[in-house]
Amino acid sequence: MGPPIIELADVAKIFESRAGATEALRAVSLTVQAGEFVSVIGPSGCGKSSLLRIVGDLVEPTSGIVRVKGKSARQARLDRDYGIVFQTPVLYEWRTVLDNVRLPLELAGRARAERDERPRALLRLVGLEEFAGHHPWQLSGGMQQRVSIARALALNPSILLMDEPFGALDEMTRERLNQELLQVCAETAATVVFVTHSIAEAVFLSTRIVVMSPRPGCIDRIVTVDLPRPRAEKTRALPRFFELVTEVRQSLREDPGLGGEPARGRGAR
Amino acid sequence: MRQRLLLVPIAVALLAVALLPGLGLSQAVDKVTLQLKWVTQGQFAGYYAAKAKGLYEAEKLDVTIRPGGPDIVPEQVVAGGGAQFGIDWLPSLLSARDQGAPLVNIAQVFAYSGMRELAFKSSGIKSAADLKGRRVAVWFGGNEFELLATLDKHKIDRNKDVTLIQQPFDMNLLLQKKVDAAAAMTYNEYKQVLDSGVKPDDLVVIDFNKEGTAMLEDGVFVKGDWIADAKNKQVAARFLRASLKGWELCRDKPAECVEIVLKESPVLGRDHQAWMMTEINKLVWGPPAPKSPLGKMDPAAYKQTADIALKFGVIKKPAGDGAYTHEIWELAQKK
Amino acid sequence: MSRVREYAPAALVLVAGVLAWEAVVYLFAIQFYLLPAPHVIVQSLRETYPLLVEAGVYTFTEAVVGWVLGCGGGILAAMAASRSPELARLVLPYAVASASVPIIALAPLAIVWFGVEQGSKIAIVVLMTFFPTFVSTLRGLLSVAPQSLELMESYAASDQQVFWKLRLPHSLPMVFTSLRACATLAMIGAVVSEFFGGPVKSLGVYIKSTASLFQTRQAWSAILVACALGLLFYFAVALVERWVMPWHFERRER
Numbered sequence: 101m102g103p104p105i106i107e108l109a110d111v112a113k114i115f116e117s118r119a120g121a122t123e124a125l126r127a128v129s130l131t132v133q134a135g136e137f138v139s140v141i142g143p144s145g146c147g148k149s150s151l152l153r154i155v156g157d158l159v160e161p162t163s164g165i166v167r168v169k170g171k172s173a174r175q176a177r178l179d180r181d182y183g184i185v186f187q188t189p190v191l192y193e194w195r196t197v198l199d200n201v202r203l204p205l206e207l208a209g210r211a212r213a214e215r216d217e218r219p220r221a222l223l224r225l226v227g228l229e230e231f232a233g234h235h236p237w238q239l240s241g242g243m244q245q246r247v248s249i250a251r252a253l254a255l256n257p258s259i260l261l262m263d264e265p266f267g268a269l270d271e272m273t274r275e276r277l278n279q280e281l282l283q284v285c286a287e288t289a290a291t292v293v294f295v296t297h298s299i300a301e302a303v304f305l306s307t308r309i310v311v312m313s314p315r316p317g318c319i320d321r322i323v324t325v326d327l328p329r330p331r332a333e334k335t336r337a338l339p340r341f342f343e344l345v346t347e348v349r350q351s352l353r354e355d356p357g358l359g360g361e362p363a364r365g366r367g368a369r
Numbered sequence: 370m371r372q373r374l375l376l377v378p379i380a381v382a383l384l385a386v387a388l389l390p391g392l393g394l395s396q397a398v399d400k401v402t403l404q405l406k407w408v409t410q411g412q413f414a415g416y417y418a419a420k421a422k423g424l425y426e427a428e429k430l431d432v433t434i435r436p437g438g439p440d441i442v443p444e445q446v447v448a449g450g451g452a453q454f455g456i457d458w459l460p461s462l463l464s465a466r467d468q469g470a471p472l473v474n475i476a477q478v479f480a481y482s483g484m485r486e487l488a489f490k491s492s493g494i495k496s497a498a499d500l501k502g503r504r505v506a507v508w509f510g511g512n513e514f515e516l517l518a519t520l521d522k523h524k525i526d527r528n529k530d531v532t533l534i535q536q537p538f539d540m541n542l543l544l545q546k547k548v549d550a551a552a553a554m555t556y557n558e559y560k561q562v563l564d565s566g567v568k569p570d571d572l573v574v575i576d577f578n579k580e581g582t583a584m585l586e587d588g589v590f591v592k593g594d595w596i597a598d599a600k601n602k603q604v605a606a607r608f609l610r611a612s613l614k615g616w617e618l619c620r621d622k623p624a625e626c627v628e629i630v631l632k633e634s635p636v637l638g639r640d641h642q643a644w645m646m647t648e649i650n651k652l653v654w655g656p657p658a659p660k661s662p663l664g665k666m667d668p669a670a671y672k673q674t675a676d677i678a679l680k681f682g683v684i685k686k687p688a689g690d691g692a693y694t695h696e697i698w699e700l701a702q703k704k
Numbered sequence: 705m706s707r708v709r710e711y712a713p714a715a716l717v718l719v720a721g722v723l724a725w726e727a728v729v730y731l732f733a734i735q736f737y738l739l740p741a742p743h744v745i746v747q748s749l750r751e752t753y754p755l756l757v758e759a760g761v762y763t764f765t766e767a768v769v770g771w772v773l774g775c776g777g778g779i780l781a782a783m784a785a786s787r788s789p790e791l792a793r794l795v796l797p798y799a800v801a802s803a804s805v806p807i808i809a810l811a812p813l814a815i816v817w818f819g820v821e822q823g824s825k826i827a828i829v830v831l832m833t834f835f836p837t838f839v840s841t842l843r844g845l846l847s848v849a850p851q852s853l854e855l856m857e858s859y860a861a862s863d864q865q866v867f868w869k870l871r872l873p874h875s876l877p878m879v880f881t882s883l884r885a886c887a888t889l890a891m892i893g894a895v896v897s898e899f900f901g902g903p904v905k906s907l908g909v910y911i912k913s914t915a916s917l918f919q920t921r922q923a924w925s926a927i928l929v930a931c932a933l934g935l936l937f938y939f940a941v942a943l944v945e946r947w948v949m950p951w952h953f954e955r956r957e958r
Contacts, residue, residue, distance in 0.1 A: 537901030
C-alpha cells in the first residue's frame, strides 16, 4: 500500500476574532493514500474549507500534526506538491486563457520550452485548446472552471485540492464536469481531496467520503465507496449508488444538535 | 349710513399717501450702491466719511458701499447693474468703453498717480532707463500702462529688452530679490516694504508723475444711459456733492477719517491706515495744488491718459471726450 | 465606421450647443463684454493666435511636468506603502486630508517658495495630482481578492512575484482612471495658479488681465485654448491606457 500521501493527526483549529473564539475543527485525524479520491462533505460551518486549507498550508492549525508526502505541509507547499481549485475560477482577467494556465510555470521558474508547450497540452486535456487566446470573461462559468483545473495541473502535482469547484454551476454542467474531472485524474494519477456540498457528486467521484459534523467540525464517519471504476453516467443509475447516497445523507442528518440518534463510529468524546 | 360715507375720504387719503412717493412729491430717500475698486481702506476715506457723518443722509441718499477685491471689476459691476456708482482708474474705464460698455466718468477725485516702481539701490538701478535687461514686475489687468509708457519713453522694448512678470498682491518678489523692480502704491505697498525693515534710503523710487507718463487713477463713473434720465442726474449730483464734502473732511480732519475707516475694517491697523490717509490726501490735494478743483476732470490730464492708452493698445480707437462729463460736477456745485 | 457612429451623437451635441449659444446672444442682444458670441471668440482666436500658442505651450508644459512628477510620485509612494498595509492605513487619512487644502490658499505660498515662474505652478500641479494617484494606486494594489492571494501562496510565490504578477496588473485600471482625471486637474491647476502671479506669456495671466480690462473676447479665446489643451491631454492619456490595457476596453465594450 505504501506510506500515506496525506496524514492528519489530531488537527484542531480555533479562529480568534473580536466576537470571541470559534472552534472550527476538533481532533481531526485522517490518512489519505496515493491515488485516492477523497471527498469531504458536511453542513456549512463544519470546517471543511479550513481543513482543505490546512492541508495546503494556507491556514495554520492550532494544534495537531499535518504531513504531506512525508514532509510538513509548509514544505509541501514550498515544493509545489499540490494544485488548488477554488469555488470561483480566480483567473486573471489581464491574461489570456493560455497565460493563466502558464502562471504556475512562470512562478516555478520552469524552462522556456516547458512554459510554452505544457499549457497548450493542458488545455487540450480539458478540451479548451481553441480558446487559448481568449480572455476569461469570454468563457462561460463552466469553461472558466476547466481552465482553473488545467492551471492546477500545470506543475504536474501529486495532489489536487478542490474547494467546492463546481458549486457555482448548474446541475448539468456539474455532472459533465464531474465526468471530465475523473478522466483528467485518471490520466494524471493525482490524489484528490475534494470538498463538496453535493452528496451525489461525492458518491460519484470518490473512493472514500469523509462526513463531517457541524461546528466544531470533527469526522463523523468515513464511507468507503465501493462502486466500480472507471465511473460513468450509468454508475449514477446503479442501486448501490442510491444506497450510498442514502447512507451519507443519513449520516449528515444524525446530528446530536438536531435531536437525532448518535451516529455510528463516533467514538468516545 | 353716514359713518360709511366717512370711509370714502379716509380711503382716498390713505391711497394718496400710498401713491405720493411714486409721484415724487414727497422727499423719499434714494437707495444707491457704490462699488469700490479695492478693499475697505483709506483710499476710499471720503466716501466712508460722507456716510458716517450723515452727509449722504442729508442729501436723502441711502448709500451701500461695496468693497472690491482681486477679482472684482467695478466696470463690470456697474455695467451689469450691480451698482450705480463705481470707483476705478481712468485707463480701465477707457478700456471698458472701447469694448462697448456705456460708462462715463462723472468726477476725477485723484489728481495724481500714486503708483510707483520700486527697486533696491543695491541692484544698481538708478532710474527708469536702468530697467533695461532686468526682471520687472507689475500688476496687470489695467495697472501696467504707466510702466509700459515709461519703458517706451526710454526706448526699452517690452518684449525683448526686459522680462515682465505679473506681480501678485504682495511685495515678496521684490523683498526676496526675485525681481529687480516691482510696482507699489505710495499709500499701500510702499509702506509694506518699509514695514519689513527696508529703509527709504535703500530704495530707488520711479515716479511716473515726474516721468510724464502718469495716468489718472481713482475717479467716479456711472452708466451713460442711467445718467441720461433727469431724475438720476439729480441723484448723481447729490451723491457727488456729499462725497466731495467727505473728501474735504478727510483733508481737514484726517485722524477722524482714519477712525471711521478703521471702524469699517480694522484689518490693516491704525498705523497703516494713518499712513494711507496722508498719502491719499497728497494724491487728491497735492502739493502741488491741482489745476482743476476737486472732482472736476482736467481736460489736459485726461488727454495725457487717453493718448497713452491709445498708444499702448489699452484702447483701439481714440477715446474722445465722451468718456467724461462735467455736467454732474456742475450740478453738484449748486446749493 | 462604427467608431464614427460612436462619436457622432457627441459631435452633434457640440454643434447644437454652439449654435444655441450664438442664438441666445443674438436674440437677447447680450453685450460683448458680458458674454461674447462664439464667432467673435473664434475671430479673436485667429487674431491673437501666435501669442496664445506661446502662452498655451508655456502653461501646458507646467501641467505636463507637474502631472508626470505628481502622478509618478504618487504611484511610487503607493508601491512603497503597499509593502506595509498597516503603514498604509496609518498614512492614508492624512494623505486624503492634505489633498483637501484649497489651492487658492497655497498658490501665493508656492510663489514665495518656488518663484513666480513655472516652478511654483508645477508645485501646485504636483500637489493636486499626487494624492489622488497615491490613493487610487494604493487601493488598486491592496484590493486584490483574498483567493487570488491564496492562489499565489499555493504556488509558493515570492513577495516580488505577487507584486509584479498580481498586484500591479490588478491595479492598472484604477491607476489609469486616476491618471486621466489628473490630466484635466493638471491643466486647471496650472491656469488657476497663474492667476496669482506669473510671466505675461502664460494663459492664466492672459485670461486674468484681459478679463479685467473688459476684453472678454480675448479672455474667452484663451479659455478656449486652455480647454482644448486639457482635452488633448486627457485623450492622450486615454490613448495610452488603451494601448497598455487592451483587454480592459474589450471587456467594457461587451
